[in-house]
Amino acid sequence: MTNLTFVGPGDGESPLKESVDITLENCLFSLRYPLWHCSSFSMDGCHFDDKARAPLWYCHDGEIVSTPIEAIKCLRESKDISFKDCSIVSPEFGWKCERIQMDGCHLDSDYSFFEENGSFFTDLTLKGKYSFQYCHGCEVDRSVLETKDAFWHSRDCVIRDSIVKGEYLAWYSENLTLINCTIVGSQPFCYCKGLKLIDCTMEGCDLAFEYSEVDAEIKGTLSSIKNPLKGTIRIDRPCLVIREDPVYPCSGQVTIRK
Numbered sequence: 001m002t003n004l005t006f007v008g009p010g011d012g013e014s015p016l017k018e019s020v021d022i023t024l025e026n027c028l029f030s031l032r033y034p035l036w037h038c039s040s041f042s043m044d045g046c047h048f049d050d051k052a053r054a055p056l057w058y059c060h061d062g063e064i065v066s067t068p069i070e071a072i073k074c075l076r077e078s079k080d081i082s083f084k085d086c087s088i089v090s091p092e093f094g095w096k097c098e099r100i101q102m103d104g105c106h107l108d109s110d111y112s113f114f115e116e117n118g119s120f121f122t123d124l125t126l127k128g129k130y131s132f133q134y135c136h137g138c139e140v141d142r143s144v145l146e147t148k149d150a151f152w153h154s155r156d157c158v159i160r161d162s163i164v165k166g167e168y169l170a171w172y173s174e175n176l177t178l179i180n181c182t183i184v185g186s187q188p189f190c191y192c193k194g195l196k197l198i199d200c201t202m203e204g205c206d207l208a209f210e211y212s213e214v215d216a217e218i219k220g221t222l223s224s225i226k227n228p229l230k231g232t233i234r235i236d237r238p239c240l241v242i243r244e245d246p247v248y249p250c251s252g253q254v255t256i257r258k
Helices: none
Strands: 005-007 020-025 028-030 039-044 060-065 079-084 087-089 101-103 106-111 120-122 125-129 139-141 144-148 158-160 163-165 177-179 182-184 195-203 213-219 224-226 230-235 240-242 253-256
Touching: none
Parallel strands: 005 028, 020 039, 039 060, 060 079, 079 101, 087 106, 101 120, 106 125, 120 139, 125 144, 139 158, 144 163, 158 177, 163 182, 177 195, 182 195, 195 213, 213 230, 224 240, 230 253
Antiparallel strands: none
16 A cells, blocks of 8 residues: 555544555554554554554554654554654553564653563664553663653663663662663662663762662762662762661662772
8 A cells, every 4th residue: 555645534443454464655644543453564654643543553563664653642552563763752652562673763752661571672762751661571772761750660671872861760670780871860770679780870860779679880970879778889989878767678788999
């Protein structure tokens, strides 16, 4: 299908529901629910405008390339979908999905990747809030994430060579690993289990690691550390370490590299 326009309400809704093995090029979608329960599909140079509400739900095995998306609640309960060079503005993007791949994409979303499972993100530029909450087994490479309350309750995720900006990063996460990352924002990494930071830089980070189990190698230093629960935090220069009125027994150590 090439150069088609789907516009509601005259075109109804769900025009391509339950389609299989379709190819779409330079098509415009401006109506509700255009692709639901679709499989083995590809899209190149298409456009979902702001009237294309909830355009991709319950889909699998799809490829989406160079396609602007401005649709609320895009992508839900789908799996094995890849995005390449897409610009996306979509509140509540990518909920309860599996094995999503994004490469070279820009995403503006207040609440993205809720309960995401086994997905991989490369060169992602993300701006939003509440991202990656309850996600499991996801990997992020060479990306810029500007998002508060990110990775809450996440499990077994890895972030490499990325910049992560935002307050209250990764509270209640389990087995989160950050490698060669820059972390910016207040009160990161509280109530974490199995947290690892390898060759990371922390900027403007205060009251970090409260009640967390952590093994951290930090280049330089940070503003302050409060009541680390267990493990060791290694820094290059002293910082304020607050040990006061802990609710739990705290044995975490802060050491200065020589």
